[in-house]
Amino acid sequence: MRIVIxxxxxxxISFGTNSCQKEFSIDAVDSSLFTPPASSVTGNFTAxxxxxxxxxxxxxxxxxxxxxxxxxxxxADGELIMLRVADSGVHVYSFTLNSATNVATYSKDTANxxxxxQGNTAAESGGTLSITSIDTVNxxxxxTFGIKVYRQFDSKQKNITEGIFTNxxxxxxxxxxxxxxxxxxxKVDGAQFPTFSVMGVAFFGKINLSASNQDVSKTxxxxxxxxxxxxxxxxxxxxPDYIGQYNLGTAYMxxxxxxxxxxxxxTVTKRIKGNFNFxxxxxxxTKKAALSEGYFSIVYQ
Numbered sequence: 457m458r459i460v461i462x463x464x465x466x467x468x469i470s471f472g473t474n475s476c477q478k479e480f481s482i483d484a485v486d487s488s489l490f491t492p493p494a495s496s497v498t499g500n501f502t503a504x505x506x507x508x509x510x511x512x513x514x515x516x517x518x519x520x521x522x523x524x525x526x527x528x529x530x531x532a533d534g535e536l537i538m539l540r541v542a543d544s545g546v547h548v549y550s551f552t553l554n555s556a557t558n559v560a561t562y563s564k565d566t567a568n569x570x571x572x573x574q575g576n577t578a579a580e581s582g583g584t585l586s587i588t589s590i591d592t593v594n595x596x597x598x599x600t601f602g603i604k605v606y607r608q609f610d611s612k613q614k615n616i617t618e619g620i621f622t623n624x625x626x627x628x629x630x631x632x633x634x635x636x637x638x639x640x641x642x643k644v645d646g647a648q649f650p651t652f653s654v655m656g657v658a659f660f661g662k663i664n665l666s667a668s669n670q671d672v673s674k675t676x677x678x679x680x681x682x683x684x685x686x687x688x689x690x691x692x693x694x695x696p697d698y699i700g701q702y703n704l705g706t707a708y709m710x711x712x713x714x715x716x717x718x719x720x721x722x723t724v725t726k727r728i729k730g731n732f733n734f735x736x737x738x739x740x741x742t743k744k745a746a747l748s749e750g751y752f753s754i755v756y757q
Contacts, residue, residue, distance in 0.1 A: 499596065499623035501529030503537060505562070505616050510535060518597050518626035525587065527597065527621060534565040537616065539585050539601060549585045551603055553578065560585070560603045562614050570614050575606035580613060596623040608739060640667040642676060642732070642750035644702065649676060649747075656728070656756030658682050663728065663756055676747065677701040678732060680716060688717045691734045700747070702736040707743040709736035714747070729753040 501512035512529025519526045526540045541549040542557040551560050551572035560583065563569035575581035583603030590597050601619035606612070640654045652670040656663065663682050668675040679699040680689065691700045691711035700711030714734025721728045732750035737743065 498625040499598075499621060501527075501537075501621040501624065503529075503601075503616050503619040505535070505614055510537070510616075512537070512621075516621070516624050518624045519628070520590070520597070520626045521628050525597070525626075527599070527624060527626075529621065536563050537561070537619070539603075541585060546587050546590055549587070551581075551583045551585065553581060558585075560601070560605060562605045562616060570605035570607045570612070572603055572605055574608045575613075580604065581606040583616075590626075591623075595626050595628070597626045598622045598624070638755060639751065639753045640665070640676075641752075642667075643748045644674075644676075644745055646746075646748075649674065654752075654754060656754040658726075658756050665728075665752060665754055665756070667752075673705055675701070675703045676750075677703075678716065678752070680718075684718050684721055684728075686718045686720065688715055690715055691732075700732065700734040700736065702745050702747060704743070704745065707738055707741060709738050709743060709745055711735065711747075712737050725755065726757070727753065727755045 497513060497516050499516055501516045503510045510529075510531055512531055514532045515528070515530040517528050520543060523543050524540060525543045526538065528536065528538045530536045538561045540559050549558050551558050553573055553575060555573055558572075560572045561569045562571075572581045572583055581604050583601065585599060585601040585603075587597065587599040589599070599621055601616075601621075603616045603619070605614045605616065638654045638656075640651050642649045649667070650669045651667045653668050653672075655666045658664070661682050662679050663684065665678045666675060667677075677700070679701075681697055689698045691698050691714045698716055700714060700716070702709045702711075711734035715732065717731045719729040719731065730752055732752075733748045736745045736747060
């Protein structure tokens with residue numbers, strides 16, 4: 457699938473400090489850059505989704521880092537809108553079918569997401585984001601947007617209009633290195649993945665793990681139920697329970713086959729250990745990757 461399903465894009469924007477490692481958000485794309493807080497609202501973020509008012513009254517956040525601007529808003533009932541563009545400052549940005557740098561998504565409760573770079577025509581997906589103000593002193597960002605987002609696997613669409621965000625606080629930290637106590641390793645097409653940053657978060661009944669290289673051009677993500685117990689489970693392209701993802705530049709690949717073996721899950725310390733392997737492929741494209749000898753030992757938040 458061309459976007460990250462339920463994990464990398466939904467590791468969405470927070471910038472708090474956990475016990476040992478500072479985490480911040482996208483990611484959308486890639487949402488591998490960010491992690492949602494339990495509840496955090498700055499400024500205002502509203503829109504109309506298929507004629508129904510949306511208010512981000514659970515979480516708003518933004519990032520301006522590594523050549524990317526990302527803005528996110530989440531409502532109390534689990535609706536999530538994410539906007540990610542290549543940073544050109546105050547500017548009018550376009551979301552198009554073939555864009556990998558400028559992508560907007562909509563999801564609810566981490567279900568398979570809708571996106572501006574899915575679909576077959578401009579009538580199905582696309583739109584614009586206008587960044588109207590960036591206050592670099594107080595680190596606040598404002599703008600407007602209107603988008604159509606599409607979900608490829610069931611051909612459904614959402615029309616999001618009248619999008620407005622004002623004075624959303626943004627962060628500028630670079631992606632943090634991994635906590636020394638966490639481990640994430642895997643081979644991609646036989647070569648060791650260059651893990652730099654590792655994140656783990658539990659929300660909406662899922663544990664989501666993400667690893668990236670230093671410039672975030674490569675990411676690996678895993679998502680599975682928060683109450684998972686030791687055992688072996690099968691990945692599926694459309695989940696909903698066990699999802700694997702590999703992103704390489706502008707290619708976003710989902711696990712079409714493979715297994716996840718949970719070795720240990722300590723719900724008190726929140727450390728989870730496991731092995732995994734999967735074959736990943738683009739839903740609409742032709743790129744593929746084989747992930748093997750995967751292992752993780754991570755404390756999630």
